[in-house]
Amino acid sequence: MIALLHPCYVHVDLAKCQTQCSMRSIFDMESTATSSVMTSEWGDMLSRALRVADLNVMRIVVNQLTGDESMLRMNTVKVPIRGGSRFIEQLAPEHHDKVRAAATALLSQGPIEDVRIPQPDELRRLMTILGGEPLDDIGFRFAREEFAIDDFPRDVEWEPSAAAAERLENFRVVVVGGGISGIATAVMLGRCGIQYEVIERQSDLGGTWTLNDYPEARVDVTSYLYQFKFEKRYPWTEYFASQDETRSYLRGVAAKYGVLPHVTFGAEVVEATWDEDTAEWILQISAAGEVTERRADVVISASGLFHLAKRPNIEGLEDFQGAMFHTTSWDHSTELAGKRIGLIGNGSSGTQLMPYLASVAGTLTAFQRTPSWITPMERYREKVQPEMQWLFDHVPFYWNWYVFSQYIATTRLEAAQTYDPEWQAAGGLISERNDALREAALTYMRTKLASRPDLIEKSTPTYAPLARRLVVDNGWYDALLQDNVSLETDPIDRVTAEGVLMADGTLHELDVLVLATGFEVGRYFAPIDYVGRDGATLNDLWAKDGARSYLGMAIPGLPNLFCTYGPNGQPRTGGSYYSWAEIWARYIVKAVIGLLESGASSIECRRDRYDEYNERMDAATAEIIWEGEGVGGYYVNEFGRSGVNMPWGFLEYFSWVIEPDFDDYIFA
Structure with a gap:
């Protein structure tokens, strides 16, 4: 049995959330003596929690809840993390006592009832102060989604037209793969009322986190980033979740959002052929030694990058x-x-x-x-203290600001990935940031x-x-x-x-x-052989220099087929894979909705847009170190081309995938 969630963490309405917490029910007791005892327990817990709290985050919380501007005029220090590859802002020590005192005064009487969601201008100002850098409109949109103040920060709102609603009755989507992106896509399809089936070759959900159950397997991104933003305050037991806890989390989310009844386990799509007459995909599905046929109006490949084991090319x-x-x-x-x-x-x-x-x-x-x-990672293998979870559960917005602070740290990686010609001309190797990381x-x-x-x-x-x-x-x-x-x-x-x-x-x-030789990352969609319009195949399209796509999600010649985490689909930074899984799912579901509302039978990426996009990508990649320095690693394919990552800054890419531009597609 899966113990799903702490009763607080699934709610955005914090006052309502606190009503459901055991601590709140304690304060509602009529007994003055009991209330006094519990007030003392609250105070003791608060005191312990403030000793483990991120005080840079806490000062923002205090300001938001009290308006105390002195909280925003404090000094911070930039502290390197993960061996200097990233930096995080920490509150200067001279301010620690003041923030603890202010938080104690604010919270000492118990849960706060009157909580309001900050207005956009206020939220943007506080994000700029905590992050140390101004946010443009796109940066603020991404940051607000990461802040996760809304129930579904990356939701798709859709009221079907009468024609689309009628079409929905017989419209079927097949999602291939039940890992992170498959679950995100399934949740979003379900919220839009679009019928779907998830085909999962393993006996459980979780994707690579079910496949990789070797000893010591765990995430290398903090759990407070490596999670869905439509779930709140999950009680992680470790700052970097183990494989088992990650798999349990994913199955729990799938159960909560009604995905499990839509999953066919132990089944593998081995062939997919486009039927032009019916505008459907004909899928050959292998399960229990038998192959059966399934038809789908749309196929969404969520098989990911790490699904096919790579065996070393060693004789014997x-x-x-x-x-x-x-x-x-x-x-x-x-x-x-x-x-x-x-x-x-x-x-x-x-x-x-x-x-x-x-x-x-x-x-x-x-x-x-x-x-x-190889670099150290702060808090790797460290248990989450009960006091830290208490802060998440009982201090309004502390969880949101803590999660946001972890996101901000990821945005500071890009500068270390590019060549700096001036630095090199002065005798440096790559760039000041990259060389400093090397030395560290x-x-x-x-x-x-x-x-x-x-x-x-x-x-x-x-x-x-x-x-x-x-x-x-x-x-x-x-x-x-x-x-x-x-x-x-x-x-x-x-x-x-x-x-x-x-x-x-x-x-x-x-x-x-x-x-421990990794994965065949260049073999996207394997073992499925997709045959598209006019007999188009991936082998033909990718024969020159390996797998490519448009935006990491669409491929010309393969109508009504989308993919998450496709070729060159890995952003350089920005949140975690969960965040991008939600972003890809939103884009793809909106594209499916566009198909439904258009009255057309198919939607296909235009070849000229695909070609132009890949030309720009190749030019931009020349500025990044992957192809020049990373040959032999999985970022670079057998043709010597960067086939996994995309070269643009993550916010530029994000701006392209908030909404589909239907001029990039052919409707037929």
């Missing part, structure tokens, strides 16, 4: 006689204690997993082809491995930070120093029945071989 893998499995298909029945274990791969999954393997193995050999940039990461690594100069040499990357995904340190460096762990950086010749044979003839005999 199938010859190995021990236990061997990929991190996406972890064998929980294999006994690891005391075994000779080999680990291939040191990206996000391998680095996250390795310390656990080191703790149980007799010996562990980590096979590394290219070192990763190197200092961290050298400090951790100070006793092992040989490991420092093996662990120093030659490419720029952020050219590949930064990796969070889950104890990788500490594990390398254990006596039972060795780091092998020489080339692998092949895998044999006994273990891994190196190019120099050394054989590492193994009982278990773990493949």
